[in-house]
Every structure is written in structure tokens, then in C-alpha cells.
Amino acid sequence: MINDFATAAQATMSYLRHRLGFRLWMVTRTEGDDWIVLFADDAGYGIKAGQAFRWTDTICARMVLGHGPNIAPATADVAAYAEAPLARQLGVGAYVGVPLRRTDGSLFGTLVGLDPEPRPREIREELDTVTLLADLLCAVLNAELNEGDAVRQAERTGADVTRDGLTGLYNRRGWELLLQREEERCSRYGHSACVVSIDLDDLQFINDAQGVASGDALLMRTARALDHVTRGSDVVARLGDDEFAMLMVECDYFDAQAMLLRVQEALATADVRASLGMAMRKAGFDLEEAFAMADAEMYRAKRTRKVLN
Incomplete structure (x- = not known):
């Protein structure tokens, strides 16, 4: 049963791996100039939850700014993506990424897939599916974040002793x-x-x-x-x-x-x-x-x- 953000993130990444392939799927958080890996489903890149990279070095930063598409079957064909320092460092041949946003519209992070090899152009037809999964993940995330103040208040009350x-x-x-x-x-x-x-x-x-x-x-x-x-x-x-x-x-x-x-x-x-x-x-x-x-x-x-x- 999926009833929390962590479980939803893992289920989303697992589904996308089986549907689209890709060696690496991640749910990330953007905090200042940090791009933090919250969850990772990795089969070759060696990326683990808790790792952080420079946000401005990522393909996702360029995607959010509208400098490239959500799905790039061949990152070499998108100049902004091919020039991203982290893409060169990791060796990214294909990219999938959509923003994860808070209720107020501000950026929380990204749902992202990376693969070292270019993928068929038809993969672009999967954007609606990836976007729908990201929206559902955001719904679970924002429900938890919106409950945060109430949870903290309960913790403060519980610590009165x-x-x-x-x-x-x-x-x-x-x-x-x-x-x-x-x-x-x-x-x-x-x-x-x-x-x-x-x-x-x-x-x-x-x-x-x-x-x-x-x-x-x-x-x-x-x-x-x-x-x-x-x-x-x-x-x-x-x-x-x-x-x-x-x-x-x-x-x-x-x-x-x-x-x-x-x-x-x-x-x-x-x-x-x-x-x-x-x-x-x-x-x-x-x-x-x-x-x-x-x-x-x-x-x-x-x-x-x-x-x-």
C-alpha cells in the first residue's frame, strides 16, 4: 500500500525502470545550489541517496529554465544538456526529467531518469505518463509537507515533560x-x-x-x-x-x-x-x-x- 512519500517515490522509480528502462532513476530535492538525491534506483551509475551535486551543473536545472525538453532521447542533440558539467561527468546519453513542485508552485526537486546510451526517439511519447506519475508523487509529497506544522506542534506538546x-x-x-x-x-x-x-x-x-x-x-x-x-x-x-x-x-x-x-x-x-x-x-x-x-x-x-x- 502506498501511503507515504518514500514508498510512492520507490514505487514510481520501479515502475519507470520497468516501463522505460534507463540505468538510473532518482527523486531529488533542490535546496539553494544543492541538488540532493533523496531516493535512487540505480543500476550502474553508483549514485546513492544522500549524495549532493551542484544544481547549476545538472541537466535538470536547464530543463526547469526551459532550455531543453523533458525527454531527450539523445542528450548530444540538445546543446544545453550536452554542455551540463554533471552530464559530462556521469556520462549521460539519454535524459528524462520533470519538476516536482510544492502546493504554492515553487520548485521542490525533480523526478529524473538517466541512461548512458541514447534511446529511441519514440520514448518522447512517454512524457504524459511520466508527468502523471510526477503529479501523483507531488500530491503525496505536499500532503505530508502540509501536515508538517501540525506534526511538529504535536511533537513539541509531547516533549513538555x-x-x-x-x-x-x-x-x-x-x-x-x-x-x-x-x-x-x-x-x-x-x-x-x-x-x-x-x-x-x-x-x-x-x-x-x-x-x-x-x-x-x-x-x-x-x-x-x-x-x-x-x-x-x-x-x-x-x-x-x-x-x-x-x-x-x-x-x-x-x-x-x-x-x-x-x-x-x-x-x-x-x-x-x-x-x-x-x-x-x-x-x-x-x-x-x-x-x-x-x-x-x-x-x-x-x-x-x-x-x-
Whole structure:
């Protein structure tokens, strides 16, 4: 029974392999300039799910821009396709590709078939079939994506037992749980995401000089500032005494930079001195690895602040 995007993708690729042949069928995601392989049915190219290529190097990028047909029995006959760097790298003799679009019409990725040898010209008559399968795949995809916010909200509610008692933010257990669940979505759909590591600079000094109550007030101001600038789908957590973390979902690099600026401004307005590190989740490393990189960047920032002070 086909009731989810992964199963639908695998069934679509299997059907097209039996109907049209072709050594490689893929369902991909376009994210910035990354062309990410979400699912692959490969019989010779050595392509696996999770691999990423430069979007502008692909035949699909040219197809989406209207520089060539959806079906090219001989890519050598289509100048834009023959010149595509990835086509030359992989050795592509024939191409089939159609866009996969979100409900709002924006590009999600592509359904694509590649073969090292040219194919009969009659294969162009299969465009209606391939397009119909792509439309059905998009219907399943968009149903899942549209449910994403509700699913995330249910997860946030389910993690309420993992709240920090002082700030009301998620604690380390809640952070790890929600990070894992978001990584599953990122891996499934090719979503990008941003993680931020935050460490307060003055908590120990304030606790020693002014008392624990003043330190708690600092923690509460920090929590309110971070919570104020995030979306309902994002995650803010207090991981330890003076350690905070943020997860921004479906967030590209430019969105992340804008968010980081808002975080810095909110902390400054709340009279909170902190060191921050940010990293993006991209193809090739997961959210846990991205957070380790953000943590390392935060510690570099903290060392720099100490030197400057």
C-alpha cells in the first residue's frame, strides 16, 4: 500500500525502470545550489541517496529554465544538456526529467531518469505518463509537507515533560529528542536547517557577585529574548547552566543570517552578553554534526571575546 512519500517515490522509480528502462532513476530535492538525491534506483551509475551535486551543473536545472525538453532521447542533440558539467561527468546519453513542485508552485526537486546510451526517439511519447506519475508523487509529497506544522506542534506538546524548570524552555533531553525528529524530516525531504549554540558570558560572575537570584533573572531574560525572535516551529532549549541552543527548521543560509542578527539584537536589548556560533545542516552532515560545528564556532567566539576584553 502506498501511503507515504518514500514508498510512492520507490514505487514510481520501479515502475519507470520497468516501463522505460534507463540505468538510473532518482527523486531529488533542490535546496539553494544543492541538488540532493533523496531516493535512487540505480543500476550502474553508483549514485546513492544522500549524495549532493551542484544544481547549476545538472541537466535538470536547464530543463526547469526551459532550455531543453523533458525527454531527450539523445542528450548530444540538445546543446544545453550536452554542455551540463554533471552530464559530462556521469556520462549521460539519454535524459528524462520533470519538476516536482510544492502546493504554492515553487520548485521542490525533480523526478529524473538517466541512461548512458541514447534511446529511441519514440520514448518522447512517454512524457504524459511520466508527468502523471510526477503529479501523483507531488500530491503525496505536499500532503505530508502540509501536515508538517501540525506534526511538529504535536511533537513539541509531547516533549513538555522535558522542559527546563526555571526558564520553561526545553532541556537537554527535549533538545535531543526534537533534534532527532527534525533530522529524520531533513533526511526524508532534503530540508535545510540552522542550529545555534549560545553561551552566556557573565552568569558565573553575576552569581558570585550579586547572588543566584540575579543569575536566575539573567537566565529568564535570555529565555524570553530567544523565544521572542523564533517561530512556533523552531526549538529553543537550555542545555546546561549557561548553555542555550536554537534550531531553526526549513531555514536557508540567508534566513539563518537574518535570524542570527535578530538574536544578537534581542540579547543586546535584554542586556545579555553571550557568545554565539551558527552552522547549517546540509547534505553530507546531519543536525548533530552541525550543532557540534556551531558549538566549536561559539567557543572560538568566546575565546576571541576574552582576548579583546
